[in-house]
Amino acid sequence: MSATSETKRPVPPDIRARKGGTPLVMLTAYTTPVARLVDPHCDMVLVGDSVGMVLHGLPSTLGVTMEMMILHGQAVARGLDRAMMVVDMPFGSYEEGPDQAFRNAARLMSETGAGAVKLEGGAHMAPTIGFLTQRGIPVMAHIGLTPQAVNTLGGYRVQGRGEDADRIRHDAGAVAAAGAFSVVLEKVPDALSAEITRAVDIPTVGIGASASCDGQVLVVDDMLGLFTAFRPKFVKRYAELGEEADRAIAAYAAEVRARTFPGPEHVFGEEPQRK
Incomplete structure (x- = not known):
């Protein structure tokens, strides 16, 4: 049952149980107002490290910090009533080893109220995923194009x-x-994404993958067309x-320069005198 038809907020076992069922809906959010907009329609809301590029003007996700993820996670949490919040672990916060990953994942969850964390990497990150899940931290995995490794991958290329x-x-x-409860497949060919979805026993969430995935995720600013280029x-x-x-904005600027805004209906007169 989706988050939009059930008042109980889903938890990772609920998401995992959706394998092969009604597709999971996931969008990013980085602020309270946007979280309120997407919450009624989504099963999961991702506080992605894409916030660095979308809101902070960074050239990639590599400059995103724990403090940024916590700040935006707290903001998004204030706008959610139904959807489960997943927060990205930023670059450098988990790659050193399981102990570092646990400290930072525990901090993200305790300071934001997230239902799970997401980290990038496949087989080489499996020991870390196992370490976290055995200690009570649900993990959404992310394979294929992993933006934090864009320099190693040679750019934002299709993988697989x-x-x-x-x-x-x-x-x-x-x-x-x-032990990951779900896995994001990013920029993985359609047929391979469908094959993987059939092969693994956890939900796959596609972005540039296949309609056959168990769910889909997009950056909300992208799907709303907030970036014209x-x-x-x-x-x-x-x-x-x-x-x-x-x-x-152009209409506003033109009216200000023409002194047609503010109009009489937007300004205040003198208080009427009392007799």
Whole structure:
């Protein structure tokens, strides 16, 4: 049962139980107002490290800090009543080893109220995923294109084509066996994504993957069209709010310069004198 038809907020076992059922709906949010908008419609809301690029103007996710993720996680938590919140672990907060990962994951969960954390990496991160899940920290895995490793991967390229498909298959099996309750497949070919979805016993959440995945996730700013020049192939624009905002701001600027705003209805007169 989806979060939109049940008042009880889902927890990771509920998400895992959705394997093969009604597709899971997930969007990002970084602020309280946006969290309130997406909450009625989503099963999960991701406080993604994409916040660094979307809201802070960073060139990649590599400059995102724990403090940033906690701040935005706390803001999103204030806007959620129904959806489960998942918070990304930022670059450098877990790669050193399981002990470092546990300290930072525990901090993220305790200071934000997140239902789970998400970390990037396949087979090489399986021991860390196992360490966390054995200690009560639910983990959403993330394989395929892993933006924190973009420099190693050689850019934002599709992963798993040709002979590279075996690596992605192995990663998916490894994170599932380690105890992840779900796994994001990013920029993985359609047929391979569908194959992995059939093969693993945890839900797959696609972004630039396949409609056959057990769920989908998008960056909310992308699907709302808030960026007029950024159009990834895997994003469907459900609105063009960037263009609408540009027109509205231009109209405001023109009226200010023409002194037609504020009008009489927007200003205040003298208080009527009492007799």
